[in-house]
Amino acid sequence: MSEASSCHTLPLAVTMGDPAGIGPEIVARMFLRRPAQRRWIVVGDALVMGHALAARDPVARVRRIATPAEARFDDGVLNVLASSECVALPPVGRVSAESGRAAYAAILTAIRLARGGAIRGMVTAPIHKEALAAAGLHYPGHTEILAEQAGGVDVAMMLANEDIHVVLVTIHCSLRDAIRRADHPAQMVAIRLAHAGARALGIERPRVAVAGLNPHAGEGGLFGDEEARIIVPAIAQARSEGIDASGPWPGDTVFMQARQKRFDVVVAQYHDQGLIPLKYMGLAQGVNITLGLPFVRTSPDHGTAFDIAGYGVADSSSLETAFDYALRLTGAAA
Structure with missing residues (x-):
């Protein structure tokens, strides 16, 4: 060349x-x-x-x-x-x-x-x-x-700063639509692109944490069944593909754990779940990367x-x- x-x-x-x-x-x-x-x-x-x-x-x-x-x-x-x-x-x-x-x-x-x-x-x-x-x-x-x-x-939005990387399952839509759109295919797109995006940033084997949709990640089904019905099977499929995915993790603690370097990238279920913690840390170093x-x-x-x-x-x-x-x-x- x-x-x-x-x-x-x-x-x-x-x-x-x-x-x-x-x-x-x-x-x-x-x-x-x-x-x-x-x-x-x-x-x-x-x-x-x-x-x-x-x-x-x-x-x-x-x-x-x-x-x-x-x-x-x-x-x-x-x-x-x-x-x-x-x-x-x-x-x-x-x-x-x-x-x-x-x-x-x-x-x-x-x-x-x-x-x-x-x-x-x-x-x-x-x-x-x-x-x-x-x-x-x-x-x-x-x-x-x-x-x-x-x-x-298939694309996904990754938001990144010096401390955490976040990929969204759903992006610009109402919360009602986000719940409907966060189906198994959408989970797989986000998890796979989170893995690929983290690798593109130089992380050889990314640890992908998948956030739950409901409070306390559903609390064993007390607060909703989306975790057991949709998210858990998606994580299992991702792991069968060689992706180090885990969860679903409660949305109110998973970002703290990512900041403490337990995870390399968090898959968030909807726009504000992923962007509020990142933007709270400051806009000056925040970046949006379109994956896919x-x-x-x-x-x-x-x-x-x-x-x-x-x-x-x-x-x-x-x-x-x-x-x-x-x-x-x-x-x-x-």
Whole structure:
């Protein structure tokens, strides 16, 4: 394989996120904070990114590129592959169809580049679900867009920080729907991807703890039968496949045990069961990794923060951590 075609020489792509949120700001901030680590491009709107960059550093500028191959990384210029053409800056901190369309276009362009082998992987800045809906795009979040565009593959959301890794059985749906969707096939997808995701992060034999759905993991059937009827058989099947899975463990203690290094990854049954303990530990180092895709995708573990967008105070730490995870997962340094 030639150097030009090696994945290790390809750039990462960072999408700008919703242009009305903090996405463009934290992307610009990361670029300025890491002058020695700039082998990446932005997929987004050149007007939006130029404004965000100039607000942080009046001397800095962007370069419009049509393909990743046109990017240069040695002159301090931010390479922007234009996925949209805003004629004016979208209103900051407000939901708009224009922002939803621009954010969606950046995601689709980055996916196309990733699937075509033009980039090493993608890091996505936050999008706003209401802006997508205003644009007629009814997706609960990035994960569903990515799964659809990757051909409907089985995916799972892994949330990670320095202490724990969490994979969700169900993601963006009501609690009523989550209980219905947490069936045997969904358990197997989550457990298998948790095992594979932990291995991709360098854990040779991951210890996978599966959380129960009900309080006290059902308390022997007193609080529900989902554990005995669905989760226990899934764990047994996973173990027969060579996965070191255990449980079901009570949801109110399993994350503490994972933090104490008894487990390497926790499979949580629904969104808040898994994300509350992780986010309580802080957003700065939290990362969202989409497992099951044919390419690497990571994201900061926070939203668009419309309340502080445009004030120049947004913290880029989580985006930078997501960037570092993307490098780690692709086995190379920028």
